[in-house]
Amino acid sequence: MKQFLQLTKIQYLEFFREPGVIFWALLFPIVMAWGLGLAFSGKAKQERTVAWVKTSADGQLMKNFVHDTAGNNKESVKILGNKKTGFVTYHFVPSTWEDATLMVKRGRTTLILEDIHDSIKYFFDPKNPEAQLAYFQISTALKNGSGSDDQGQIQPLDQKGLRYIDFLVPGLLAMNIMFGSLWGVSYSLIEKRSKKLLRRMIATPMSKTAFLFSYFVTRISLSFVEVIFLLFFSWLYFDMTVQGSIPALIAMVLAGNIVFFGLAVLLSSRTANTQIANGIINAVSMPMMICSGIFFSYHNFPDWLTIIIRQLPLTIIADTMRSIFTEGAGFAETKMAILQLTATGLLFFVIGKRIYKWY
Amino acid sequence: MSGIPAISVNNVIKSFKDVKAVKGVSFTIKKGEYCALLGPNGAGKTTLMEMIEGIQNPDQGEIIINGQTWKKNELEIHKILGISLQETNFFDKLKVGETLELFSSFYDLESERSNEILDLVNLQEKKNALVKNLSGGQRQRLSLGIALINRPEILLLDEPTTGLDPTARREVWEILFRLKKEHNITMILTTHYMEEADYLCERIIIMDKGTVLADGTLDQLVAKNNGAEIIEFSIEGEASNGFKLNDEKIKMVRDDKNEKWKITVDDIASTLPSFLEEMKQKGIKIKSLECRKMTLDDIFISMTGRRLDE
Numbered sequence: 001m002k003q004f005l006q007l008t009k010i011q012y013l014e015f016f017r018e019p020g021v022i023f024w025a026l027l028f029p030i031v032m033a034w035g036l037g038l039a040f041s042g043k044a045k046q047e048r049t050v051a052w053v054k055t056s057a058d059g060q061l062m063k064n065f066v067h068d069t070a071g072n073n074k075e076s077v078k079i080l081g082n083k084k085t086g087f088v089t090y091h092f093v094p095s096t097w098e099d100a101t102l103m104v105k106r107g108r109t110t111l112i113l114e115d116i117h118d119s120i121k122y123f124f125d126p127k128n129p130e131a132q133l134a135y136f137q138i139s140t141a142l143k144n145g146s147g148s149d150d151q152g153q154i155q156p157l158d159q160k161g162l163r164y165i166d167f168l169v170p171g172l173l174a175m176n177i178m179f180g181s182l183w184g185v186s187y188s189l190i191e192k193r194s195k196k197l198l199r200r201m202i203a204t205p206m207s208k209t210a211f212l213f214s215y216f217v218t219r220i221s222l223s224f225v226e227v228i229f230l231l232f233f234s235w236l237y238f239d240m241t242v243q244g245s246i247p248a249l250i251a252m253v254l255a256g257n258i259v260f261f262g263l264a265v266l267l268s269s270r271t272a273n274t275q276i277a278n279g280i281i282n283a284v285s286m287p288m289m290i291c292s293g294i295f296f297s298y299h300n301f302p303d304w305l306t307i308i309i310r311q312l313p314l315t316i317i318a319d320t321m322r323s324i325f326t327e328g329a330g331f332a333e334t335k336m337a338i339l340q341l342t343a344t345g346l347l348f349f350v351i352g353k354r355i356y357k358w359y
Numbered sequence: 360m361s362g363i364p365a366i367s368v369n370n371v372i373k374s375f376k377d378v379k380a381v382k383g384v385s386f387t388i389k390k391g392e393y394c395a396l397l398g399p400n401g402a403g404k405t406t407l408m409e410m411i412e413g414i415q416n417p418d419q420g421e422i423i424i425n426g427q428t429w430k431k432n433e434l435e436i437h438k439i440l441g442i443s444l445q446e447t448n449f450f451d452k453l454k455v456g457e458t459l460e461l462f463s464s465f466y467d468l469e470s471e472r473s474n475e476i477l478d479l480v481n482l483q484e485k486k487n488a489l490v491k492n493l494s495g496g497q498r499q500r501l502s503l504g505i506a507l508i509n510r511p512e513i514l515l516l517d518e519p520t521t522g523l524d525p526t527a528r529r530e531v532w533e534i535l536f537r538l539k540k541e542h543n544i545t546m547i548l549t550t551h552y553m554e555e556a557d558y559l560c561e562r563i564i565i566m567d568k569g570t571v572l573a574d575g576t577l578d579q580l581v582a583k584n585n586g587a588e589i590i591e592f593s594i595e596g597e598a599s600n601g602f603k604l605n606d607e608k609i610k611m612v613r614d615d616k617n618e619k620w621k622i623t624v625d626d627i628a629s630t631l632p633s634f635l636e637e638m639k640q641k642g643i644k645i646k647s648l649e650c651r652k653m654t655l656d657d658i659f660i661s662m663t664g665r666r667l668d669e
Contacts, residue, residue, distance in 0.1 A: 006464035195448035
């Protein structure tokens with residue numbers, strides 16, 4: 001017991017004596033939630049750039065629309081929208097065709113307008129929703145002759161649970177659990193092996209189980225601190241609350257830590273090279289981060305791929321957490337996911353410990 | 360139990376892929392003996408030490424520590440061994456005192472032991488310093504302190520002073536010397552510093568290419584090498600590499616690194632005049648000449664034709 005307490009103590013000391021770790025573990029998720037939350041909420045001003053190609057000198061439609069009386073080649077600004085849909089500031093940049101296509105290639109704009117006498121031609125990728133939206137907003141405003149349409153029948157979707165931030169925060173929590181274990185446990189163990197510290201420690205009567213368990217206990221407790229930090233911020237800034245069962249959420253955080261702790265032990269079981277450790281951790285975490293729907297839904301992937309994606313631990317954690325946060329789920333709805341994650345984590349741990357290279 | 364040797368290594372063999380690191384080594388270390396395992400890099404010293412430490416298993420042969428084997432008595436052996444590995448890093452973010460407390464917890468020792476160790480290895484002032492801020496010598500003393508924390512009966516030190524400056528090296532030597540005087544501790548120390556082996560150990564085992572070349576006290580090793588004194592000299596015109604002395608029984612070796620010749624003799628005083636006369640007769644002009652006692656390096660060169668620090 002004495003050695004377990006000492007081992008656990010050093011895990012905390014190592015964690016808190018590394019200022020960078022505190023930033024990445026506690027503050028970075030908050031910065032991400034804040035940045036992405038703002039980008040996809042009404043709290044940030046939306047700005048769009050449109051390339052404006054003036055084919056004929058006498059095209060009056062756009063000139064009148066943006067009140068471009070000077071007729072020079074300067075950028076014109078027009079704010080479109082209303083209180084319900086939100087306002088978008090459009091920057092119309094006079095361009096040649098060459099410049100306009102370059103702007104599209106470089107991602108500066110998604111829409112090109114060509115001004116021909118008394119009509120406008122629109123060029124955009126119909127599969128791009130942002131371009132579609134810009135097209136509808138500008139063409140409607142041009143038809144109405146004004147930039148405002150407060151009588152429209154659009155109902156904005158801004159209730160709790162339907163916002164992007166409600167989708168994002170559970171995903172960020174899941175991602176944090178994954179990275180916490182993979183970097184905090186896996187990398188740390190491989191680094192100790194590469195420094196021959198692992199070898200030195202087991203050349204004593206130290207219990208290997210106590211050693212690994214001290215990692216697990218530290219990770220779990222830090223994980224809860226990270227979750228509480230992010231939840232408190234999301235509640236304070238975005239008025240976000242957990243609609244489902246809090247005990248189920250706690251069980252989910254625990255199960256998430258078990259599965260990624262098991263995976264961390266397995267990944268760290270053989271190599272003594274920290275560069276290989278970087279590669280292994282990235283190879284495992286990056287596909288999950290991209291595919292598991294942390295930032296955006298994975299439903300756009302092909303059907304055969306979503307079947308696989310749904311079985312990834314990160315997907316299971318993110319999806320289950322979302323159901324607890326936004327759908328009011330409790331133990332009944334989440335118990336299978338919790339069991340599956342726990343069983344997978346234990347399996348990873350048993351295999352990892354069996355093939356573990358302590359020297 | 361006192362008649363049982365501290366360590367018995369019986370015909371131990373260890374290979375890694377295509378390399379035979381240890382090729383059938385045997386020796387016995389008595390209790391209270393300080394023994395140096397001497398040899399150049401790649402001699403198999405560390406592999407042999409790691410097998411004694413229980414970190415690696417021999418492919419063949421047997422290692423018995425205090426009458427016990429690693430297979431049957433792992434925990435008991437751990438408790439009586441003190442180990443310092445080659446180039447161990449400790450927790451950079453821990454303080455010296457915390458590191459000692461951690462290791463003392465593995466042996467279920469009272470926390471007072473950490474303070475005793477700090478005194479023993481002269482690190483009391485560094486108790487609250489982070490390990491990453493220690494100098495090379497201080498790190499080695501910490502490593503030695505951790506090796507001593509469980510009051511070991513047997514100390515296994517793998518190159519404890521490699522990379523240290525002479526002052527830091529001497530500090531480690533003094534600690535080990537004091538341990539020998541005050542406690543009946545057994546020690547095996549690997550090194551490629553002959554003066555370290557000479558200063559600390561009464562017994563020297565010289566290894567090269569996985570085998571034991573020589574085993575004994577310094578006097579015994581010197582006696583085996585036909586002489587106890589060395590005449591070292593360089594000559595003008597290195598083209599005359601192949602010259603021989605009239606008495607072919609006199610062992611003459613050329614050290615290519617220093618571009619010097621060495622003659623091993625029983626007594627310099629009686630040999631030197633005839634040697635100088637012979638050189639004069641042969642028309643060989645001597646550039647430099649040094650007469651001295653034989654060292655372990657000389658013994659190693661005479662056995663292998665190479666230097667210990669190569």
